[in-house]
Amino acid sequence: MLTLSNISKTYAGNVVALNDVSLHIPRGMFGLLGPNGAGKSTLMRTIATLQEPDTGAIQFDDIDVRNDKSALRRTLGYLPQEFGSYPRTSADAMLMHFAALKGLHGTHRTQAVERVLLQTNLWDVRKRSVDKYSGGMKQRFGIAQALLGDPRLIIVDEPTAGLDPAERRRFQNLLAGIAEDRVVILSTHIVDDVAELCPTIAIMGRGRVLKAGDPGKFMADLQGKLWTRIVSKRDEEGIRGNHAVVSSRFKGGGIEIRILADTPPEGMDPAQPDLEDVYFTTLIEHGIGEPVD
Ligand code: ADP
Ligand code: MG
DSSP: EEEEEEEEEEEEEEEEEEEOOOOOOOOEEEEEETTTTTTHHHHHHHTTOOOOOOEEEEETTTTTTTTHHHHHHHTEEESSSSSOOOOBBHHHHHHHHHHHHOOOOHHHHHHHHHHHHHTTGGGGGGBBGGGSOOHHHHHHHHHHHHTTOOSSSEESSSTTTTTTTTHHHHHHHHHHHHHHSSSEEEEEHHHHHHHTTEEEEEEEEETTEEEOOHHHHHHHTTTTTOOOEOHHHHHHHHHHHHHHEEEEEEEEEEEEEEEEOOOOTTTEEEOOOOHHHHHHHHHTTTTTOOOOO
């Protein structure tokens, strides 16, 4: 289990990126949701010991992370948001190199590389140069390098940005498969990435944790408070003036709006809450507003 206590970070220019963040992150997949600028990458880099917070403590199982960075690094797999450029080297040669950096040698190294190539479904293309890989293959390669050395903590920061729907689904399944007995933290601004996969989530906004826990419970909390209707563009404006609109999207030649209200608004049907409703209502509650697609 990973425990963050009162982590804060202010960048030069008085940019408050993390504002007293405390979180308990259990084994399995953990989804960290938040709009751009929420502080997700700062938090991921801080846990990965790549940068220091101004205040706060981080404990991973028996490791006091801020006081024993090397112990954390030995059991960490990290896929940063920006991986940088990919050299014109084959996937297996690069993984052999990364494996050596992680302290693996001899047959241990060869076997570890084989295992992660198979796990990420890259075995058949292992001789191909990584810079020629598709977006989805590059991200799977990123997971392959993160898995080397069998880390107990894996951090992946916005891994599905730029993937097509089929690649995204495949990548989500890969993550779910490796999460069984490790802590896997997936940061994303895409609700769909965490909706099916993560038994525990946190929603961040403006450097704070706005909500953390069981997404099923958050959806149940909205039960009976969410209403929907398909309206015309002209009607939408009037409705926005009178109701708390959670989201709106084009559908069936009109606009499907979703509204938060304790009693049924005139002419509206009850809606089944989903995680996107949880995300939008949480941001709205904290004055962060409806994110634009
Ligand atoms: P997210 O990953 O959720 O988009 P970030 O952690 O990247 O959020 O950024 C949080 C805030 O900190 C933003 O306002 C961002 O502009 C700022 N920020 C991030 N990195 C730096 C940096 N190295 N120096 C100054 N400001 C930064
Ligand atoms: Mg980020």
